[in-house]
Amino acid sequence: DSGVTQTPKHLITATGQRVTLRCSPRSGDLSVYWYQQSLDQGLQFLIQYYNGEERAKGNILERFSAQQFPDLHSELNLSSLELGDSALYFCASSVERRSPLHFGNGTRLTVT
């Protein structure tokens, strides 16, 4: 158990809809990272927050947004969903720079 909690574990929704994925980092970790893993793309970095502020951005679509709240949990919002957004979405957290990332077990999103 990494200590990172992601909810829900599974999500099935229709194209055009909007969903919110939630992540609770390990106790004491200030950084939160979001990754997307689809069958043909591998693990892709989306975005990172540190203590409530956006720190780094990767291949995140404009339809996607994220935030980190004062209690350090984070949410990833996906809107106008397309079939191609079906993937595993992982959240990770770390204490500080150079610290290892610890991943949750992901949310499996299926868009039908």
Add this chain to the structure above:
Amino acid sequence: DAKTTQPTSMDCAEGRAANLPCNHSTISGNEYVYWYRQIHSQGPQYIIHGLKNNETNEMASLIITEDRKSSTLILPHATLRDTAVYYCIVRVDPDYKLSFGAGTTVTVRA
């Protein structure tokens, strides 16, 4: 991030040591080598990391060559539970993100 090259797949016998190579010939002096593994769609699991010295923890050992252009992850006594995709990643400081490649699919056989 410096690019890494890993074999696509490898097999290992249960109980034997598994030696996973990684080439990172363009690594810079401030870049760390990290190893993660992912067991069948679970979240990636941190294994070990190092800068230039060899490292060992309860899971594995990391051997980094003197020129730092390659490294080897050693699983001392592989078990069936070690079957996974293993990722070798070079991480820039102060860049925080980890960039995952395709990794090595390791299959431990009884």
